[in-house]
Amino acid sequence: MTQYKYFLPEKDMPTHWYNILPDMKTPPPPYRHPITLELMTPADLATVFPQALIEQESSQERWIEIPDEVRDALKMWRPSPLYRAARWEKALDTPAKIYYKWEGVSPPGSHKPNTAIAQCYYAKQEGVKGLATETGAGQWGSALSFATQLFGLEIKVFMVRISYDQKPYRRIAMETWGGNVVPSPSPETNAGRAILEANPHTSGSLGMAISEAIEYAVTREGWKYALGSVVNFVMLHQTVIGLEARKQMEMADAYPDILIGCVGGGSNFAGLFLPFVKDKISGAKSDMRVINVESTACPSLTRGKYAYDWGDTAKTGPVAKMHTVGHDFVPAPVHAGGLRYHGMSPIICRLMEDGYVEARAYHQNEIFEAAHSFARSEGFIVAPETAHALQAVREEALACKESGEEKTILFNCSGHGHFDLASYDAYHRQELQDYDLEDEKIQQSLKRLPNIPV
Numbered sequence: 383m384t385q386y387k388y389f390l391p392e393k394d395m396p397t398h399w400y401n402i403l404p405d406m407k408t409p410p411p412p413y414r415h416p417i418t419l420e421l422m423t424p425a426d427l428a429t430v431f432p433q434a435l436i437e438q439e440s441s442q443e444r445w446i447e448i449p450d451e452v453r454d455a456l457k458m459w460r461p462s463p464l465y466r467a468a469r470w471e472k473a474l475d476t477p478a479k480i481y482y483k484w485e486g487v488s489p490p491g492s493h494k495p496n497t498a499i500a501q502c503y504y505a506k507q508e509g510v511k512g513l514a515t516e517t518g519a520g521q522w523g524s525a526l527s528f529a530t531q532l533f534g535l536e537i538k539v540f541m542v543r544i545s546y547d548q549k550p551y552r553r554i555a556m557e558t559w560g561g562n563v564v565p566s567p568s569p570e571t572n573a574g575r576a577i578l579e580a581n582p583h584t585s586g587s588l589g590m591a592i593s594e595a596i597e598y599a600v601t602r603e604g605w606k607y608a609l610g611s612v613v614n615f616v617m618l619h620q621t622v623i624g625l626e627a628r629k630q631m632e633m634a635d636a637y638p639d640i641l642i643g644c645v646g647g648g649s650n651f652a653g654l655f656l657p658f659v660k661d662k663i664s665g666a667k668s669d670m671r672v673i674n675v676e677s678t679a680c681p682s683l684t685r686g687k688y689a690y691d692w693g694d695t696a697k698t699g700p701v702a703k704m705h706t707v708g709h710d711f712v713p714a715p716v717h718a719g720g721l722r723y724h725g726m727s728p729i730i731c732r733l734m735e736d737g738y739v740e741a742r743a744y745h746q747n748e749i750f751e752a753a754h755s756f757a758r759s760e761g762f763i764v765a766p767e768t769a770h771a772l773q774a775v776r777e778e779a780l781a782c783k784e785s786g787e788e789k790t791i792l793f794n795c796s797g798h799g800h801f802d803l804a805s806y807d808a809y810h811r812q813e814l815q816d817y818d819l820e821d822e823k824i825q826q827s828l829k830r831l832p833n834i835p836v
């Protein structure tokens with residue numbers, strides 16, 4: 383009999399997060415100040431983030447204890463199941479063994495609450511009253527709205543105007559959890575008012591929303607800002623995914639030859655692969671491959687430059703060394719909103735420079751085709767972001783069919799697509815466009831990277 387699912391009991395949920403920093407051959411270089419471009423001090427970060435998170439950001443402790451209250455909240459849906467995609471293997475007619483970690487079981491439907499809960503816990507501990515954040519399509523705003531309510535915090539979500547108007551369902555979900563959602567640009571901040579004055583009918587952007595959220599937080603007593611990806615402490619919180627997966631793969635008597643995940647800022651995939659890639663760094667599993675999958679619309683790892691750049695379009699946040707297509711690069715309007723970020727986790731970028739991980743990019747029609755193939759075998763309708771991982775899995779599985787190799791593939795299934803059905807509809811109507819991104823466009827925005835003295 384085929385075993386389809388591997389469940390960990392609640393008592394086997396990880397007690398510590400895994401911090402990759404002390405195990406990296408080369409650590410990611412430190413952040414720089416958005417205005418002076420000098421090295422950033424912890425005090426610079428303290429106006430924006432809770433203290434505990436700033437310490438985690440550059441911690442050299444390999445294992446960091448997960449506070450009991452955080453574990454308790456995570457247990458609402460964790461440990462998440464590990465699946466064997468036996469039916470998909472059959473449909474693909476591949477000798478490969480395919481496993482996936484299913485993060486769509488969280489109440490908001492993705493991996494994002496793994497860090498939202500930790501961030502809310504530390505904020506509450508430090509006497510913070512409320513958290514401000516930005517959201518595009520609403521995945522991160524949903525996770526944070528849900529998590530703030532578990533810890534009795536207020537929340538303000540600046541939602542990009544066009545998503546606010548076109549995608550009301552995530553806004554309604556956020557409001558149901560208690561989120562206070564406003565379309566950005568809004569008249570509630572100086573940044574928003576200035577943008578509205580110059581351009582009253584703008585559809586907004588993530589960069590504008592970030593500026594508003596940071597301003598809202600730093601100008602209010604007792605308020606901080608929350609960030610859903612990219613920075614080291616978010617990667618740390620997401621390692622519960624990979625730590626659980628290691629135990630579940632042991633239950634299946636398996637170890638991955640290939641790890642695959644989609645990357646926007648990198649957090650869901652880093653969460654899965656960091657607890658495995660340490661075996662590659664140590665040399666114990668030197669043949670293991672780690673494949674980061676991005677959108678061709680925003681190809682920071684595959685076509686960007688490894689350089690210092692601002693983390694946000696408005697140049698208000700830290701300057702980080704990462705693969706970037708430029709902080710004011712405007713990607714084509716692909717449906718995988720979570721993969722439209724111009725930069726990438728500095729940890730993933732450093733690992734790629736050192737040759738431990740690789741990257742590839744796909745167009746949207748091929749990823750929706752993979753999502754349909756998966757839905758028709760495994761049943762789950764995944765987020766368009768997640769579908770990028772599926773396409774890479776499919777390619778690797780078909781390569782195994784070609785070569786006859788029985789490789790073991792493990793991928794992260796980052797979230798469900800129940801709020802993204804309009805994009806599935808567009809695919810059914812053959813209305814999805816594949817955009818060919820001209821090199822000239824990337825080169826133009828790379829001209830505006832900060833000039834960091836060596």
Ligand SMILES: *Cc1c(COP(=O)(O)O)cnc(C)c1O
Pocket residue numbers: 492493494521522610611612644645646647648649650651720721765767768796797798
């Ligand atoms: C936000 C999101 C992503 C992209 O963010 P990462 O930080 O790269 O994980 C991927 N999948 C889903 C379902 C998301 O909500």
